[in-house]
Amino acid sequence: MSAVDRLGFGCVALAGLASPRRARDLLEGVLELGIRHFDTAPVYGRGYSERLLGDFLRGRRHQVSIATKFGLPSGRAPRLPVGLAMRLNALRRRLQPPPAPTKPTDDPPAADAEPLPRRIERAEVESSFDASRRALDTDTIDLYLLHEALPASLAPAALDFLLQLRAAGKIGQLGVAAHGSRYLALTPAELADWDVLQYEYGPAWPQHAELPNRFPSKIHIFHSCLRGVARDGRAPGRALAGCVSANPGGRVLFSSTNLAHIRDNVGALGP
Structure with a gap:
């Protein structure tokens, strides 16, 4: 498997582009x-x-x-056509005053707050799964991730529902996508039903x-580590x-909306 085969593209900023055409061009370039x-996630954009994906x-x-x-509670479903919503969002950004400059710092970001003491019931998971399948226009989801929470947040019936979906092939893998520091307090037994851990990685x-050595039986996905995708002066x-x-x-x-710079970084990886 090549280095490029092991990359994934994050769609967190996709809806922040000026139009569906620009989002499509970006995704087309990434696929090429x-x-x-x-x-992606229901709370993105x-x-x-x-929908764009x-x-x-x-x-x-x-x-x-x-x-x-x-x-994560995603609020009401989008009501405006995607193109209109993106144009209005771009207009809103142009009308907003520029943010105040901040002093650069090399201090690492603080860890996220502890997970909210919120119980995730089966009905919520069912509703979220069905809404995502409709938005993504797919019968199956290859990787379904618990977002910014830990398995203990799930009601037993909610976990049973997820396991049933995986057994039926509606979900390929189950994972947890939370701040990686939260995993340090977990035991392998607490993650027995989960296939993937997704978290931040880097200096x-x-x-x-x-974490890879602590949970060797899991597939690990790193994110938020690619400062090389930003223009930081280092070699692509x-x-x-x-x-x-x-x-x-x-x-x-990784995630970026600058296709030229994505090409520079991915091209530098070689075969």
Whole structure:
């Protein structure tokens, strides 16, 4: 498997582009680079990210794997047509005053707050799963991730429902997508029903480097580690290659809306 085969593209900023055409062009460029894993969530872009990805993948769903998430309240379903919503959002951004400048810092970001003491019931998971399948225009979801919570948040009936979906082939894999520091307090037994751990990786999170060895039976997906995709003055691909090398059995997830710079970074990885 090549380095590019182990990359994934995060669609968190997809709905922030100026139009569906620009979102489609970005996704088309990413697909042309050989990236075949796309990660989204109902809360990304107020629900429009899933729709944009689903529209793009219509007719080529068999070429890719899709990850989406559940567990965070996503509010009301989008009501405006996606193109109109994106234009209004772009107009709103132009009319907003520029943010005040902030002082650069090398301090690592603080860990997320503890998970909300909120119980996730079966009905909520059923509703979220059905809504994501409709938005993504797919019968199956390859990777279904518990978003910013831990397995203990799930009611037993909710977990049973997820396991039934996986057994029926409606879900390929089950995973947890939370701040990696939260996994440090877990035992392998608490993750027995889960296939994937998705979390931040890089110099700002040194404690996360032990997670692949702590949970060797899980597939690990790194994200938020690719400062090389930003214009930070370093050689393209350096950060990306470092993450791929550090996670030989897993995947590396990145997100950017700058297709030229994505090409520079991915192209620097080589075969």
